[in-house]
Amino acid sequence: MSLQFELRSNPKPHSESERDAILADPGFGLHFTDHMAVATWTAADGWHDSAIVPYGPFSLDPATAVLHYAQQIFEGLKAYRHEDGTIWTFRADKNAERMIRSAHRLALPPLDAEDFLCSIEELVAADVAWVPTAPEQSLYLRPFMFATEAFLGVRPAKRVTYCCIASPAGPYFASGVKPVSIWISTVYSRAAPGGTGAAKCGGNYAASLIAQQEAASQGCEQVVFADAKEHCWLEELGGMNVYLVTTDNELITPELTGSILEGVTRDSILTLAPEFGLTPVERRIAIDELLEGVGSGKVTELFACGTAAVMTPIGTLKNDVGSYQVGSGESGETTLALRQKLLDIQYGRTEDTHAWLRRIL
Ligand code: COI
Numbered sequence: 001m002s003l004q005f006e007l008r009s010n011p012k013p014h015s016e017s018e019r020d021a022i023l024a025d026p027g028f029g030l031h032f033t034d035h036m037a038v039a040t041w042t043a044a045d046g047w048h049d050s051a052i053v054p055y056g057p058f059s060l061d062p063a064t065a066v067l068h069y070a071q072q073i074f075e076g077l078k079a080y081r082h083e084d085g086t087i088w089t090f091r092a093d094k095n096a097e098r099m100i101r102s103a104h105r106l107a108l109p110p111l112d113a114e115d116f117l118c119s120i121e122e123l124v125a126a127d128v129a130w131v132p133t134a135p136e137q138s139l140y141l142r143p144f145m146f147a148t149e150a151f152l153g154v155r156p157a158k159r160v161t162y163c164c165i166a167s168p169a170g171p172y173f174a175s176g177v178k179p180v181s182i183w184i185s186t187v188y189s190r191a192a193p194g195g196t197g198a199a200k201c202g203g204n205y206a207a208s209l210i211a212q213q214e215a216a217s218q219g220c221e222q223v224v225f226a227d228a229k230e231h232c233w234l235e236e237l238g239g240m241n242v243y244l245v246t247t248d249n250e251l252i253t254p255e256l257t258g259s260i261l262e263g264v265t266r267d268s269i270l271t272l273a274p275e276f277g278l279t280p281v282e283r284r285i286a287i288d289e290l291l292e293g294v295g296s297g298k299v300t301e302l303f304a305c306g307t308a309a310v311m312t313p314i315g316t317l318k319n320d321v322g323s324y325q326v327g328s329g330e331s332g333e334t335t336l337a338l339r340q341k342l343l344d345i346q347y348g349r350t351e352d353t354h355a356w357l358r359r360i361l
Contacts, residue, residue, distance in 0.1 A: 003039055003050040003115040005122035010034040010054035016129075023132050026168040028308065029140070033127035033166040037119035037143075041109045043158040050119070052126045055165065061150035065157040071147035072202045073102040076307045077264070078138040078169070079124045079360060081131045082348035087124060087361040089141075090346045092117055094264045098200060099143065101262075105199040107156035108145055116143065119164050121360045128361055132168050136343065140169040140308065172309035173221075177339070179315025179331055180304070182224050182237070183215030184287060186319070189228035190235065190259070197235075197259030204261075208238035220318055222304065226287055227259065234285040235259060240306035241266040242314075244290065244299045245334045251278040254285055265305040265342070271354060272341055276334065291317065294324045301332030311339040 013034040014022070022031045032055050039050035066072050075095045080088050096113035103110045120141055124131065131139045143164040147157030173180065188211040191197025191204055208223065215223040224242060227233040234254050236242055241263040243253045251273045254260055273280035293299030294317060302314040313331040317324045326332075344350040348357070 002112065003047055003118060005037055005050050005052050005119050007035070007052045007122065007126050008054070009126075012054075019129060023130070023134070023137075023168055026132065026137060026170045027174075028169050028172045029167055031168060033130040033139075033168070035123060035126045036166070037123045037162075037164040039111070039115070039119070039162040040148075041160040041162070047109070047111065047115065047162070050115070052122050058161070060148070063150040063152055065147035065149050065151055068152060069147070069154060070201070070203045070206075071106055071108060071157055072144065073099065073106050073108060074142060074144035074200055074202065075099050076200075077120070077141050077143075078307060078346070079120075079131055079141060079166075080138050080346050080348070081133055084348075086348070086359060087128060087131050088346075088348065088357045088359050089120065091264050091268065091356045092120060092358055094267070095143070098262060098264075099145070102199040102201060103145065105196055106201050108147070109160055111145065111162055117358075119143065119162070123164055123166055124360050127166055130166065130168050134170075137168065137170050138346075140167045141165075142167065169308070173312060177312065177331060177336075179313040179326075179329065180221040181219065181316040181318060182222050182304075182314050183211075183218045183220035184226065184317060184319040185211040185214060185223050186226050186231045186287075187211075188214065188225070189231075190225040190238070192228035193257070193259060195228075195259060198256070198261060200261060205239060212238050218318055220316075227257070232287055234287055234290055236261060237304050240304040240309055240312070243269065243303050243305060244285070244293070245278070245301035245332060246293065247298050247300060249278050250281050251334075252281040252283065252285060255282040257284075263306055265307055265310065268342060268356070269305060269311075269338060272338060275341070276337060278334070291319075291324055294326050297327075300327050301335050302326045303332070303335040310342065311335060
């Protein structure tokens with residue numbers, strides 16, 4: 001039986017003027033809507049107690065398993081308001097499928113795709129006034145699941161909470177679509193073969209933070225990781241996949257080795273590439289090959305991509321040997337054209353030929 005997410009309305013929602021003030025400049029991940037979706041899983045009863053409830057804090061026993069062993073996963077997707085006022089999600093089925101794969105890796109109970117989609121749709125319906133109207137803004141949705149059994153033994157928890165919160169979002173980077181500089185970390189790894197790199201779990205992001213600090217101390221905005229075994233193959237950034245464009249019109253991204261996140265934006269770009277005369281390629285890319293290509297001009301553009309940041313040009317690469325400017329150091333033409341196409345699909349400004357959009361309201 002599928003879950004129902006009935007609305008238990010927030011008796012103290014933000015006032016219209018408070019909401020308008022937030023929507024005037026939402027930033028990223030700073031403000032949250034009036035409701036959230038919740039459901040509970042227990043080993044005895046499976047998923048139950050699902051509802052849309054007032055947004056608010058959880059009360060957790062200090063022994064709650066997630067606080068000790070990080071048994072947790074999450075997703076990120078957006079709801080877009082089209083010019084005619086209708087609200088849509090983009091490839092939400094992919095997020096639902098990935099959450100099931102992440103749940104499997106973290107020994108959490110799968111939430112049916114139908115229930116995942118229902119939770120999102122009911123939450124957006126409850127908080128529809130929070131879906132921004134301003135261009136390039138959206139309602140960022142953050143579904144997550146975590147072990148809530150109060151127990152210190154190391155085994156999968158017998159009690160789990162699912163929740164989805166929503167946050168009006170402007171650009172992920174305060175600087176907008178300006179090219180970013182990237183530090184190539186060979187000291188720290190994000191994920192290892194057999195590890196959790198392909199799962200969207202908090203631990204992967206926690207592991208990236210020290211490298212992100214290292215990048216900042218080197219004057220870079222982001223970090224890109226090499227593989228954990230040989231430290232020479234390009235993997236991904238702290239929270240985004242990476243792509244390069246070559247003079248042969250190839251659009252190359254590291255192949256999925258099990259330690260790279262299967263990004264929905266990554267996959268969408270692979271699909272869109274031929275429409276731009278580009279050959280999509282998924283293969284191993286040596287860091288040396290990347291640096292040589294950037295040096296010789298064979299690599300003309302480099303960009304990062306993800307749901308939150310969409311596509312972000314990379315203007316400079318840095319490692320402990322030197323600094324390397326990518327192309328002119330400015331946003332590349334191909335990057336900007338692909339980015340525009342993706343946004344045009346998401347905001348309903350061009351035909352959705354791949355049937356990626358799903359109407360919510
Ligand atoms: C997303 O792009 O939605 C993510 O989950 C990445 C996170 C770093 C914001």
